[in-house]
Amino acid sequence: MTDEKKPAGIVRRDFLQTAGTAALGLGITGLPTVLRAQPASVKIGLIHPVSGFIAFSGNQCREGALMAIADINAAGGIKSMGGVKLEAVLGDSQGKPDIGAAEVAKMAEAGINGIVAGYASSISLATSQEAAKTNTPHVVDVGVSDQIVSRGLTNTFRFSPGYGKIADFAVANLDAINKAAGSPAKTAMIIHEESLFGTGTADLLSKKLPENGIEVIEVIKHANPTRDFTNIVLQIKAKKPDLIIPANYYNEYVLLARTMRQQRIEAMGIYSVLGGAASNYKFVKEFPEAAENIMDCNHWFNPKSEVALARKAAAEAKGLVYTYEVFLAYNAVLGLADAIERAGSTDKEAVNAALSSSNMDMSFMPYGPTRMVDGQNEGAQPVNTQVLKGDIEVIAPKEFASAEAVFPVK
Numbered sequence: 001m002t003d004e005k006k007p008a009g010i011v012r013r014d015f016l017q018t019a020g021t022a023a024l025g026l027g028i029t030g031l032p033t034v035l036r037a038q039p040a041s042v043k044i045g046l047i048h049p050v051s052g053f054i055a056f057s058g059n060q061c062r063e064g065a066l067m068a069i070a071d072i073n074a075a076g077g078i079k080s081m082g083g084v085k086l087e088a089v090l091g092d093s094q095g096k097p098d099i100g101a102a103e104v105a106k107m108a109e110a111g112i113n114g115i116v117a118g119y120a121s122s123i124s125l126a127t128s129q130e131a132a133k134t135n136t137p138h139v140v141d142v143g144v145s146d147q148i149v150s151r152g153l154t155n156t157f158r159f160s161p162g163y164g165k166i167a168d169f170a171v172a173n174l175d176a177i178n179k180a181a182g183s184p185a186k187t188a189m190i191i192h193e194e195s196l197f198g199t200g201t202a203d204l205l206s207k208k209l210p211e212n213g214i215e216v217i218e219v220i221k222h223a224n225p226t227r228d229f230t231n232i233v234l235q236i237k238a239k240k241p242d243l244i245i246p247a248n249y250y251n252e253y254v255l256l257a258r259t260m261r262q263q264r265i266e267a268m269g270i271y272s273v274l275g276g277a278a279s280n281y282k283f284v285k286e287f288p289e290a291a292e293n294i295m296d297c298n299h300w301f302n303p304k305s306e307v308a309l310a311r312k313a314a315a316e317a318k319g320l321v322y323t324y325e326v327f328l329a330y331n332a333v334l335g336l337a338d339a340i341e342r343a344g345s346t347d348k349e350a351v352n353a354a355l356s357s358s359n360m361d362m363s364f365m366p367y368g369p370t371r372m373v374d375g376q377n378e379g380a381q382p383v384n385t386q387v388l389k390g391d392i393e394v395i396a397p398k399e400f401a402s403a404e405a406v407f408p409v410k
Contacts, residue, residue: 041087042078042346044069044333045107047117047127052095053225054120054249057276057325061119061141062090064326067315068333078337080344086337093118097126104130104138112136113346116332119325121145122196128156137339137351141332142299142325144274145196149375155348157355157372159335159362160299160328161380167204170273170297173384173396174243175212177295177407184408185268188243189218189236193226193252201247201273217241226252229259236260242268242408246275253277254287261290268408272296279385279392282321291387293409295395299324300366300383303394303402307364327365335360366400 046065049058069086072078077085089107093100100123104115108130114137117127124143131138132153140148140158144166149158161169178185190205192198199221206216218239220232233256236244244267246256253276260270270278270293277283278296301308301322311330312322320326339354340346358377360370368379384396386405393403 038082038084039113039346041085042081042340043087043089043111043113044336045089045091045104045112045115045117046329047091047093047100047103047107047115047123048119048329049095049100049123050092052093053251054095056250057142057323058093058095058119060320060323060325061329063318063320064315064329065116065141065333067311067318067326068330068337072333072337078341080341081346086333091117093123093127095120095123097122101126101130103127104136105133108134108136114139114336114340114351116141116329116336118143120195120197121148121200124148125196128153131155135348135352137336137348137355139332139336139355141329145200146376153375154356155352157335157358157375157377159331159358159360159370159377159380161382162376163200163204165380166274166297166382167201167208169382170271170384171205171208171212173297174209174214174271176396177384177405178212178214180405181407183213185214185242187215187217187241188245188271189220189239189241190216190245190247191220191222191232191236191256192247193224193249194221195224197249197274198247205245205247205273214243222248222252224249224252227255229256230263232256233259233263233265236265237263240266244270246270246272246278249276250280250283251276254283254290257283257290257294258287261287270294270409272298274298278387280321280323281392282323284387284390284392288390292390293387293406295384295386295405295407297382297384299328300385300394301327302364302366302400304400305364311364331362331365366394366397 048061073085077083091103104127118124119142121143124140128138138156144163146162190202192202272278275296278294279298284291315322343350343354371378386395395405
C-alpha cells in the first residue's frame with residue numbers, strides 16, 4: 001500500500017506495526033525540518049464512560065487509548081511536526097450521551113486537536129455530532145451503530161466494523177457452522193439490552209436469521225442495569241430454543257450466563273453477537289464453567305500477529321484484561337496519530353482529509369487493507385470466537401483461526 005500524499009521518508013508501516021511497546025519503537029525517519037512554530041503538544045480528547053453502569057468497559061477503553069499515546073510518545077511523537085508529543089485530555093461521559101456531548105463542547109472550546117470516543121453507540125452518536133459543529137476530527141473506537149457513519153459527517157471516522165457487517169458475518173458463519181453439523185439448529189431466542197446497541201443487534205438478527213432457516217421464537221429486552229435474570233431464564237427454559245443469542249454489556253452478560261448455568265439450560269449452543277463478556281478473558285477466568293463453549297461474533301485481534309501478541313503482553317503486564325475495548329481504543333488513537341503525522345499539522349481540515357484517505361496498515365487485526373468510505377474502514381471485519389478449554393480461540397475466518405468450532409454442544 002502506498003500513500004502519495006505522505007512526505008518523503010515516512011515509513012508508515014513501521015510507525016503503525018511497531019507501535020505496541022516502547023521497546024518495539026516507531027520507524028519514522030528522514031522527515032524534513034519543520035520551520036513553522038509547533039504547539040507544545042497535540043491534545044487528544046479521550047471521552048469514555050469511566051463511571052456508571054458500563055464503567056468497566058469505559059475504563060478499558062481509556063487504558064487502551066493511554067497505552068497508544070504513551071507508545072507513540074516514547075517512539076518520538078509526531079515526527080512530521082518536529083517530535084511534538086501527544087497529550088491526553090480526559091473526559092467522562094458517565095454512560096450518558098448528553099454528558100458525552102457536553103464533554104466534547106468543553107474540549108472544543110479549550111482547543112482540542114482530535115477526539116477518540118465513546119464506547120457505546122448512543123454516546124458515539126452524540127459525541128461525533130457535537131464534534132461536527134467545530135469540524136474536530138473524531139475517531140470512534142467501539143460504537144457499532146452504522147448511523148454513526150451514515151449521517152454525512154466529514155469529521156467522523158471508524159476503523160473497526162459496524163453493525164451491518166458484523167450481523168452479516170455472524171449469520172453467514174452461524175449458517176456454515178450449523179450446516180457443517182447437519183443443520184440441527186432450527187430455533188433461536190434473542191436476549192438483548194435496551195439501548196441502541198442491543199436493540200439494533202436484535203432487530204438485524206430477527207430479520208436475517210430466518211433467511212437461513214433459523215426461526216426466532218422470542219426476543220426479550222431487558223433494562224440496564226439488570227440484577228436478576230431468573231424470570232428471563234425461566235422463559236428460555238420453557239421455550240427450549242436450539243440457540244440462545246445474547247446481546248448485552250459485560251455485567252448483564254455474565255449474570256445471564258451464570259443464571260443459565262445454574263438453571264441447567266440445555267441448548268445446542270450460545271451464539272453471541274457482540275457479546276459483552278463472551279470474548280473477555282475476565283469472564284473466562286472467573287466463571288470458566290459458564291463461559292465454556294460459548295461462541296461469539298465480535299471484534300478481536302489477529303492471533304497470528306507478533307505485533308498484536310506484543311501489545312497483548314504489554315497490556316497484561318500493566319494488569320489489564322486484554323479486551324476489545326483496549327485494542328480498539330488503541331487502534332483509534334493510532335489512526336488519529338497517523339493522520340496528524342501525514343497532515344504534518346493539527347489543522348482540522350488537513351487531519352480530516354488525512355483520515356478520509358487512510359490506508360493504515362492494520363495487519364495486527366484480522367482485517368483486509370484499510371479503505372475509508374464515508375468515514376468507515378471497509379477493510380474491517382469481525383471474527384467468530386469460541387471459549388474452548390478455558391481459552392478464547394478464533395474459529396473463523398479460516399485464515400485467522402486457531403481452532404475448529406465445537407457444535408452442537410453436549
